[in-house]
Amino acid sequence: MVPRILVAEDEEIMRITVIDHLRDQGWLVDAAATGTEAVEKLGSNRYDLVLSDIRMPGLDGEQLLERIKNQAPRTEVVMMTAYGSSDNAVACLKKGAADYILKPFDLDDLSLRISRLLEMQAVKARCVSLEHCCGSRRPIIGSSPAMQKMLRMISQVAAVDSTVLLQGESGTGKELVAAAIHYESRRAEKPYVRLNCAAIPSGLMESELFGHEKGAFTGADKTAVGKFELADQGTILLDEIGDMPLDLQVKLLRVLQEREVERVGGKAPLPVDVRVICATAKNLEEEVRKGNFRRDLFYRLQVIPLEIPPLRERGDDILELAEFFLEEFGRERGLTFELSSEARSALESYQFPGNVRELRNILERVSVLAPAPRIQLWDLPPEIRDTQSDAVEYACDTLAEAVAAAERKCIQRALVKTAGNKTESAALLGISRKNLWEKMKLYGL
Numbered sequence: 239m240v241p242r243i244l245v246a247e248d249e250e251i252m253r254i255t256v257i258d259h260l261r262d263q264g265w266l267v268d269a270a271a272t273g274t275e276a277v278e279k280l281g282s283n284r285y286d287l288v289l290s291d292i293r294m295p296g297l298d299g300e301q302l303l304e305r306i307k308n309q310a311p312r313t314e315v316v317m318m319t320a321y322g323s324s325d326n327a328v329a330c331l332k333k334g335a336a337d338y339i340l341k342p343f344d345l346d347d348l349s350l351r352i353s354r355l356l357e358m359q360a361v362k363a364r365c366v367s368l369e370h371c372c373g374s375r376r377p378i379i380g381s382s383p384a385m386q387k388m389l390r391m392i393s394q395v396a397a398v399d400s401t402v403l404l405q406g407e408s409g410t411g412k413e414l415v416a417a418a419i420h421y422e423s424r425r426a427e428k429p430y431v432r433l434n435c436a437a438i439p440s441g442l443m444e445s446e447l448f449g450h451e452k453g454a455f456t457g458a459d460k461t462a463v464g465k466f467e468l469a470d471q472g473t474i475l476l477d478e479i480g481d482m483p484l485d486l487q488v489k490l491l492r493v494l495q496e497r498e499v500e501r502v503g504g505k506a507p508l509p510v511d512v513r514v515i516c517a518t519a520k521n522l523e524e525e526v527r528k529g530n531f532r533r534d535l536f537y538r539l540q541v542i543p544l545e546i547p548p549l550r551e552r553g554d555d556i557l558e559l560a561e562f563f564l565e566e567f568g569r570e571r572g573l574t575f576e577l578s579s580e581a582r583s584a585l586e587s588y589q590f591p592g593n594v595r596e597l598r599n600i601l602e603r604v605s606v607l608a609p610a611p612r613i614q615l616w617d618l619p620p621e622i623r624d625t626q627s628d629a630v631e632y633a634c635d636t637l638a639e640a641v642a643a644a645e646r647k648c649i650q651r652a653l654v655k656t657a658g659n660k661t662e663s664a665a666l667l668g669i670s671r672k673n674l675w676e677k678m679k680l681y682g683l
Contacts, residue, residue, distance in 0.1 A: 241356050242266040242283070246276040246290035246302065247318070252341075256289065259345045260352070273297025277305055284470060284509050286356060287314045289348075292330065300330055307334045309508055311463055312362070312470070314355045318343075360427065378414055379562050382554035384547040388415070395542055396422035401494065403479075403539045404517040406546030409595030412517040413477065415546060420473040425513055428472030433465050436478035443486055445502050448493075454503025466499045466510050473513040479539065480520035480531060487532045494538050514539075549590040549597065556586055556597065563598050564613075567605040575605055579682060580615035588622045609658055614683075616654040623650070646681040649674070653683070 243265050247253040253269055260267045268283065270276035274296035276288070288306055292299035299317055306313055317330045317338040330338060336355050339348060378389065395402055396419045404412045413432070420430045438446055445454075449464030465474060476482070482490065493499055494514060498507040516539050525531035549556065557577075564575040577585070590596050600619060608617040615623055649667065656662035664674040677683075 240264065240266050241286040242268070243352070244268050244270060244276060244279055244283075244285045244288045244290075246270040246273065246288065246294060248272060248291060248294055256345070256348070259349070260289075263349055263353075265352075273299075273302045276302055280306060280309055281506060282509065284310065284511060285313050286359060287316065287352060289316045289318065289352070292317050292319045300333065303330055303333055303335055308461065309506070311461070312359070312467070314359060316351065316355070376414055376417075377562075378411065378418055379559050380552055380555040381558060382552045384552050385555055388544070388547065391544060392418050393422060395419055395544070398542075399423075399513050400541045401513075401539055402515045402542045402544060403522075404515065404544050404546060405522070406519065407548050407593055408519045409593035410546040410548055411594050412519075412546055413475065415544065416473075416475045416477075416515045416517060419515060420475075420513075423473070423513065425472050429469050430473050430475070431465050431469040432475045432477060434477045436481040440483045440486075443483065444489070447486070448489070448499045448501055449504075450502035451504050454501070458503070461501075464499065464501065466493065466512055467508065469512045470510050471512075473515060476514065476516045478518055478520075479516040480518040480522055480525055484530075484532065487535050491532065491535045491538060494535075549593040553586060556590075557582055559594060559597055560585055560601060563601045564605060567602055568611075571605070573605075573611050575608075575611050575613060578612060578614050581613050581618055584615055584618055584622045614653075614658065616650055616658060623654070642681070645677065646683070649677060649681065649683060 243260055245253060245257050245260070245267060247256065247269075248271055250271070253271065257267050257269055268279055268285075270279055273294040276290065276294070277297065279285075280288075288302075290299050290302055294302065297305070299319075303315055303317070306315055314336040315330075315334065317335050318341055319338055320341045337351055339351065378385070378392075380386075380388075392415060402416075402419060404415055406412055416432075417430065420426065433446060435443065445458075445462065445464065447464050447466060449462050449467055450458050452458060452461045476490075493510070496507070497511065498509050500507045522531055522536050522540075526533050526536050549559075560577065560582075564577070568575045585597075592599075600622070603619075604613055604617050608614075649663070652663040652666045653660075656666065660674055660678075661671055664671040667674065669677075
C-alpha cells in the first residue's frame, strides 16, 4: 500500500512546495493549513506520517503532537522548526516526535528522512506480525483432491478484502489457512494479528480488541492499543469467534460496518483498515438458533465461508503429512525417521478424530519413545495398532489366513509388551528366538 502523509503548514508557499515534492516521490499527500484542520483530517483518515510546523494557528505543533500520539500512536511525526526554536523541537522529541528538521531545509534531505521513518515503520509492523503469528506460518501439506480445492480457494479469496469465515473441526488447520490467505494477499507486508476469543476472560476482551485510554478502569495506568489498531492495514484473525460474548458481538458488528474502533474510555472513534478472518470449530448456525450468536453478525462474517476438510476425508494426505512431521522431528534430533509398511497401513486406516494436530502429536511422541529410527507398528498407540489388527482379521477368507492373522497379532502383542525385545518376546510366546525371527520375516514384521 502507498504510504499516506499529512502536511500541516500554515505558510501557503512552503506547504505547496513540500506537498508537490512529496507527491513526486510517489506518496499520497494531504494538506492542512491549521492545527484544527489537521485534527479533523486525522479523525477521518489514517496517516503513516505527519509533517507539521511547530507554530500553527488553532493548535500549535506540541498540542497537535499530543493529539496524534493519543489517537494514532503508530503514526510517525516530523516537526518543522525555524532557527531559534530548537528548544521546542527537543521538547517535541521527548513527547514522541520521530524527528525534526530546521527551516529552511533541503527537500531531498526531507525525502530521505521520511523514507527512513517509513522503512522503520514497516519493520515495526513486521515485528508485530511475527510476534503474533510465530509458528502459524507453516506450509499447507496435502495433494488430495480436497486440499487441492482448498488451496485454489485460498488463492481466490486472498485476492479480495472480503471477510472470511473458516469453519472446521478442531485440529484441521484453520490457523494455517488464515495465515496463507494473509500472506498471499496485498496486505502480506502489513501486520497479521491473531486473537483467540476463547482464551481471554470476557472482562478483558474488549480492551484486547479495541484498546483503552489511560484511567478508563482500575489498573489502566497508560493508554493501550488494541488488536484492531495493531492490525491496521493488515489482517486480524479472530479465532474461536463462536465463544465471543454477545455484548462484544454488537461492537464487533459496528467495527465491521463502520471500519472504526472506539477504545474503552475513549471519546472519539478511530478509523481502521483491517481485513477480518474468523475461525470456529462450532456450528454457528446452530449457535444462532440457540441464541448464543447474533444472526446479523453471522451473516456479516459469512461473506466468504470456507469449510476446512477433516483429515479422515484427506486419506491421501496422511502419509504425506506423517513424512513431513517425521522429517521435522528428525532434523531437531539429528535422525532420519521412516515408517514400516505396517505402521504406514495403520496410520492410513485410522480415522484421526483429532485431525492433523493429533497426527502431529502422535508422531512427535513416537519419535521420542521409539527405540529405533524405523518406526514399527508396535511403536504406535494402541488405538492405531488395533485398527490395523482388525483390518487384517476382517480380510481373512480361509482358515489358513485366519490362523496366520491370529499368529501375527499374537506376535505383535508380544513385541509391544516387551518393547520390541525379541528374546523376551520369544520366551513370552513359548518359541525359540530363531523361530520368532522366521515368523517375523514371514509376516513382514
